[in-house]
Amino acid sequence: MAHHTHHHHASDDETGMAELLDLDAEVLHPLLTEMTALLEELAGDTPPRRILDLGSGTGAGTLALLQRFGEAEAVAVDASESMLLRLHEKARELGLADRIHTVQADLDDEWPPLDTVDLVWASASLHHLADPDRGLREIFAALRPGGLLAVLELDSFPRFLPEDLGxxxxxxxxxxxxxxxxxxxxxxPDLGSDWGPRLSRAGFAVKVERVFDVELTPxxxxxxxxxxxxxxxxxxxxxxxxxxxxxxxxxxxxxxxxxxxxxxxxxxxxxxxxxxxxxxxxx
Structure with a gap:
């Protein structure tokens, strides 16, 4: 796998998006904890050793999964080199850098060669693909028989304000x-899709569909x-x-x-x- 370590100057938009992703992971951390616990339960006696994070961003999913599965290694794929560099910085701070490989790739173009994996994580990334059904076929090909795909999607952005602002x-x-x-x-156009039928059409067997409602109050x-x-x-x-x-x-x-x-x-x-x-x- 390619391992990108050279420097890249992030655009203001990428920098703002990276900060937003980090804050999302920090504030909604209980959701990540619940998701990784669910995957641990479903994996049973065969915890994943090879994990693929598609559209990894700054690595919230990658890092949470490696902390949950202590023997696993992960490949993080993202189109943004600056986000992958940020992921590595966070991984070094947590002592996880030697368990992560990064691949910079635009998944709307040719997919990079991927080794067979036990678990694929796709958080808020499938709806960005120009052809998500093609993406699901690629994921199916990369996943070993018996392996798991976790899709986490949002219907819309979070809400913060009261009805009457004054x-x-x-x-x-x-x-x-x-x-x-x-x-x-x-x-x-695919944001808010029902991914269950699309997963089935791609050959997957849907095991769990779960809605997470988060409400934090002052x-x-x-x-x-x-x-x-x-x-x-x-x-x-x-x-x-x-x-x-x-x-x-x-x-x-x-x-x-x-x-x-x-x-x-x-x-x-x-x-x-x-x-x-x-x-x-x-x-």
Whole structure:
């Protein structure tokens, strides 16, 4: 496997996305813990020794799986070299670097050669593929008979704000989500798909489908506020020109670090997120 160690200057967008992924993993860590425990239960007496993380990002899944399965090694595949470098930095801090190989590859192009693996992890990555059904066929080919595929997907981005923000604009967050959903319908048509039938068509046997509902209420850890700010800032960049002038003014006020209404100064933030997991086996 290719092991990329040379330096790459990340774009501002990649840097912001990496920070968001790290915050997502920190705030929603209990979800990762539940998922890896479920995989340990399903693996039974044959824990995975070879793990493939597709669309690994900064490595939340890779690292959680290696901590769960102490004898395993992992291959992390991502299109972003800067995210793979960040993954390695985190792995070194945890003493896991010698158990990880990284492969930089755009999975919409030719897939890299992959050795047979026992477990494939695909968290919020399948919906990014231009042809997810082709991706599932590639995964099926890489997975040993009896091996497991774990798919973790989101229906939409998390929610943080109360219905009434105090700006005289109730329902602001829902309008933002509706505008983003309309935009994503063109850019990411497979976001929110029911992956169960697609897994079956690809030859997998679906073992578990589980919905994880996360709701964190005040007082929140500091990371949750930063997670809300990063999500709003990233979403706000996509919403520019899509909101009414009044809603745009609300968003600007929430993201104005020097202003009195900045999101980190609010005491009524919550974290509400839904993720759906499918675990399937190769017969």
């Amino acid at each position: 700006f005289g604009r109730p329902g602001f967050e829902e309008r933002c989500h509706a505008a983003l959903a309309e935009q994503r319908g063109h850019d990411l 007082p929140l850890p500091a990371a949750a506020g930063r997670y809300a700010e990063a999500t709003l800032r990233r979403g706000g960049a996509r919403l520019r020109g899509l909101l009414s002038p009044d809603d745009q003014a609300v968003l600007d006020a929430l993201l104005d670090e020097g202003g009195p209404h900045h999101v980190l100064r609010r005491t009524d933030l919550t974290v509400r997120a839904t993720r759906t997991a499918w675990v399937a086996g190769r017969p």
